[in-house]
Amino acid sequence: MIMKKVLFAGVIILMVGGLKAQSIAEARKLLYYERYDGAAHQLQALLKADPNNTEAWWLLTEVYLHRHQLQQISDSLNKMPVSLGEQPFALCAKGQILLEQHQKDSAALYFNKALAITREKDPVILSAIAQAHQQTDSGDAQYAVELLNKAIKKEKHNPELYVELGDAYRRLGDGGGSYQAYQDALAENGKYAKALYKTGKIFVTQNNPEQYLKYFNAAIAADSLYAPAWYELYYHYYFRDVNKAMDNLKHYIATTDPGILNDYLVTDLLYSSRKYQEAIQKAQQLIDQLGGTSEPRLYKLIAYSYKELRDSAKALDFMQKYFSRQSDTGFVVKDYETMGQIYDMLNSPDSAVAYYVKASTLEKDSIERIAYAKKIAGLYKKVEDYSSQALWLGKYYQGNSKATNLDLFNWGLASYMAKEYPMADSIFGMYETKYPEQDFGYYWRARSDVAIDTAMQTGMAIPHYQRLIEIISKDTSNRTNRKHLIESYGYIAAYKANMEKDYSGSIDYFEKLLELDPTNSDARRYVGILKKNLSKVELKASANATQNGHGR
DSSP, X not given: OHHHHHHHHHHHHHHHXXXXXHHHHHHHXXXXXXXXXXXXXXXXXXXXXXXXXXXXXXXXXXXXXXXXXXXXXXHHHHHSOGGGTTSHHHHHHHHHHHHHTTOHHHHHHHHHHHHHHHTTOOHHHHHHHHHHHHHSTTSOHHXXXXXXXXXXXXXXXXXXXXXXXXXXXXXXXXXXXXXXXXXXXXXXXXXXXXXXXXXXXHHHHTTOHHHHHHHHHHHHHHOTTOHHHHHHHHHHHHTTOHHHHHHHHHHHHHHSOOOHHHHHHHHHHHHHTTOHHHHHHXXXXXXXXXXXXXOHHHHHHHHHHHHHTTOHHHHHHHHHHHHHXXXXXXXXXXXXXXXXXXXXXXXXXXXXXXHHHHHHHHOOOHHHHHHHHHHHHHHHHHTTOHHHHHHHHHHHHTTOTTOOHHHHHHHHHHHHHTTOHHHHHHHHXXXXXXXXXXXXXXXXXXXXXXXXXXXXXXXXXXHHHHHHHHHHTTOTTSHHHHHHHHHHHHHHHHHIXXXXXXXXXXXXXXXXXXXXXXXXXXXXXXXHHHHHHHHHHHHHHHHHHHHHHXXX
16 A cells, blocks of 8 residues: 555646646747747746746746836746745846846856856756847847857757857857858758848848748748748738738737737738728727727727828827827828828828928938928918928929929029029029020029119119020020010110110110011100100200301
8 A cells, every 4th residue: 555655646746847847848838939929928837836936937037038127027027935045047048138238247156156066067047048148139149159069069969059159150240150050940840930031130130031032931831820930921021912911911820829919919000001991990999999908009090090081180180199299209201291291181281391390300211201292382382382392392403413404493483482582593503504505594593683773873784684595596486585584685775775785775675576566655765755755865966066166
């Protein structure tokens, strides 16, 4: 009977040990698939049943690290039995959190103690410390490489160690070393999906879709449950083929932990697929489900969808809800641009301008800033604020290698319309210099100078009218040319008569005008007056000459 009890107790111990090993293996498998929620639940259940399992404490630390839950790491370690504090896995976990807190020297004390206890012969502990260093900003990736090479000497056929080595090389910026390490992992196991996926990620950084798609597809062919590869395929097709993106997203969702983030991805892809009503419905369901904890971006997505459906009133309503819920640091340039677009749709140019200006201020890309300048100028034109239009057309033109002669002309014209004539003169002067064979610069510079020199005292417009005449008098059949020639002849004629008292020269210009416009009664009347004045001048000159002759 005693012997039976001993045997029964031994069976129980073996069963419990087997369950522990199985639970750890399952947790590690979930970590491999990046199913962190599932791994957390598995490990928490295991620790509840066996709080002395130091490997489980370590793995739970890893889970929280991947989930960016640093406070949970500290809280978890505080629950660890004090008696486990000097165990290697416990020391690794404590060193990990200290390294996250940038306390490198303190972390090293725990790591070194764990290495001393295991005499640097346990590949799992070597790997744990290496992971801590290559995953953490304050870690030493080169030291991680050294530790992993030691681990590989102890366990040469473990593909996971080679993958970790590849990750450490990537952290060092050594793409060649990283690629080779992943290939070494595949040499040990050609269907090791994680190694295929990691190799693909190298080619993502090189923007080589042919290669990264090959490796991501190979990863899911090797293991259809490997969610990270499905996600990369979804992300690739998101920008290229929304139907393929949706197919890959469905596979990703089926192979990862359920959660609200997946619902966000689906909602976002519905919008990108232009299924705006479905996107609105899905986003609204999430808002109703989550209440005050829902992501502000759901309101933005609904607003974007209504904007695309041309329902600007609802679009504005949801964008305002988004702005009231989003933190200041959460806004992006596109948010302000969208508000500008919506207000423009609602025919509220003042409000549209305010948001476009904000977007322009925040935009770092010079090309995008230039594009905003043109939009803003267009809105100011709508409200006939020509001064502001000219200001933004200037911002659009200056430093813009793609700006054209039309852009320069529009800038000058807006300044002219704003009655900022000196500025208009300067801009059209630029036009004359840059496009000397075109008439626009000369004509509008002359017009600007006429507005400046209202009393004709300086005659500053004359040279530009004269150059204009030289260019356009070759084609008097053109209606615009004829109109501008008539204006030019008339102005020069008036200047010669009034300022230079050159009646003969004035008559010549008026007669040129009459050749183009014989019905111009004013010009004909002025010619008559000038001829009379010229006759008087000639008679007076003749009388003076005769008198001077008799006087001799």
